[in-house]
Amino acid sequence: MDTELPVVVVGAGPVGLAAAAHLLERGLEPLVLEAGDRVGAAVREWGHVRLFSPWEYDVDAAALRLLERTGWESPGRDELPTGDELVEAYLAPLAATPELAGRVRTGTRVVAVTRQGVDKTRGVGRAGRPYVVRTVRGGRVADVAARAVLDASGTWGNPNPLGVAGLPAIGxxxxxxxxxxxxxxxxxxxxxxxxxxxxxxxxxxxxxxxxxxxxxxxxxxxxxxxxxxxxxxxxxxxxxxxxxxxxxxxxxxxxxxxxxxxxxxxxxxxxxxxxxxxxxxxxxxxxxxxxxxxxxxxxxxxxxxxxxxxxGARPDLGLLREVRLDLDPGLEAPSALAPLIDPDAHSCGTVPPHGEALLAHPDDGLYVVGAKSYGRAPTFLLATGYEQVRSIAAHLAGDAEAARRVELALPASGVCSTDxxxxxxxxxxxxxxxxxxxxGRSAEEAPPAAACCGSPPTPVTVSPSRAG
CATH class of the missing domain: 3.50.50.60 (FAD/NAD(P)-binding domain)
Incomplete structure (x- = not known):
């Protein structure tokens, strides 16, 4: 694979921009493609809501290092930002840093990802081929070649239906x-x-x-x-x-x-x-x-x-139809990760930090990160997404030891630790x-549910949760 090609990051939300910052620190070239006309477009849709995670848990470490070079000062670590404040005080300045300003394209929707010259049915000669990322911008279709792809597009805008059993209600x-x-x-x-x-x-x-x-x-x-x-x-x-x-x-x-x-x-x-x-x-x-x-x-x-x-919401996997994914059939999360986040068996307090090894798919260099990596599970934490992309960036740069290392401490949760x-x-x-x-199942027999990590403005911010 041509190592001069960029690593394409889909989505300029908190996890997508954090991925770009970590890739830069590793000497890799990121290209962030955002469907909205501004960074943090999904967050802006719930901008009036105040997070209940303080700034301490909302800012990625690599992103902070980029921002500090510009003289940026973090808001009080114990203050609770609204979604709008998260964008205006953090994401927008981050995207405007000299290092990222030319590497973030807004108004660019990714509609498909594939391997150069082969569809998903062909296995021989597949490994090592660059990716082709098809985009639509201003009505014009263009293909972008990439050495790796991180899909951080989230699940916002793809809601679960109001009906039961995963189907819409009639009407x-x-x-x-x-x-x-x-x-x-x-x-x-x-x-x-x-x-x-x-x-x-x-x-x-x-x-x-x-x-x-x-x-x-x-x-x-x-x-x-x-x-x-x-x-x-x-x-x-x-x-x-x-x-x-x-x-x-x-x-x-x-x-x-x-x-x-x-x-x-x-x-x-x-x-x-x-x-x-x-x-x-x-x-x-x-x-x-x-x-x-x-x-x-x-x-x-x-x-x-x-x-x-x-x-809540579910992942839109349509843009990944032509790449090889290994997904859990129930959660639509990476198969190796699914047992750790299954809400029938785990709450946020029992989901360990994890990185590249649990997020890898059969197509090398392809990752689904952030809220979308959790599929239909409602337990995702923003800080967990930051750890995901740190580990993946280390792996792509050839630092296997750093990729395996866990560098995340989450706040204790009474929700997760009580009965x-x-x-x-x-x-x-x-x-x-x-x-x-x-x-049905008695309260005593009910599995521990993901009480702490549901919707966009939740702990250390988030993915929308499943319906009760």
């Missing part, structure tokens, strides 16, 4: 005018859409919690505002979290405040509820009819003004729910 494709993304600006730009109306929030990640608490505040200010919360699970205990025991205090406060709001009746919680259909009103004006099944198979029907889709099953049982008992096997 979901026609309900667009009544459905928002996971993090609407309830108290700001989107206020009129929610004030005095009935909002239905679907999902059990931190995006859902953030939106629910904003709606609770709006309810206090705007009479007639109704808030209903639908979760598929038996208990939201994993979202309520560890409270004061959480290593990130703002994360613990998020869950405990939501639990209090539900207990006070500010939020109507429908547990063990799935959505089957969404029916727009005649004439396209009025309330959306949402129908489904609740606990014990009881039919549920709601008339709502707006539905917040906080069901989730016990808290679920207590939560169910508090509302009079039975905990036996009659309703």
């Amino acid at each position: 979901e494709d026609r309900a667009g005018p009544w459905v928002t993304g996971p993090l609407p600006d309830v108290l700001g730009a989107d206020r009129a859409r929610f004030a005095g109306r009935h909002a239905l929030v679907v999902g059990m990640g931190h995006s859902a919690a953030t939106t629910l608490l904003a709606l609770v505040r709006l309810r206090e200010e705007e009479p007639g505002t109704e808030v209903t919360w639908v979760v598929r699970g038996r208990s939201p205990a994993r979202l309520y979290g560890g409270g004061d025991a959480d290593g990130l205090p703002a994360r613990g406060l998020l869950g405990s405040t939501l639990r209090a709001a539900v207990a006070a009746g500010a939020v109507t919680l429908l547990r063990e509820t799935t959505l089957a259909s969404l029916t727009p009103p005649p004439g396209r004006t009025g309330r959306l009819t949402v129908a489904g099944t609740g606990r014990d198979g009881v039919p549920v029907e709601l008339a709502v003004d707006v539905v917040v889709r906080a069901t 989730l099953a016990g808290r679920e049982a207590a939560d169910l008992a508090a509302v009079g729910f039975a905990t036996g096997s009659r309703h």
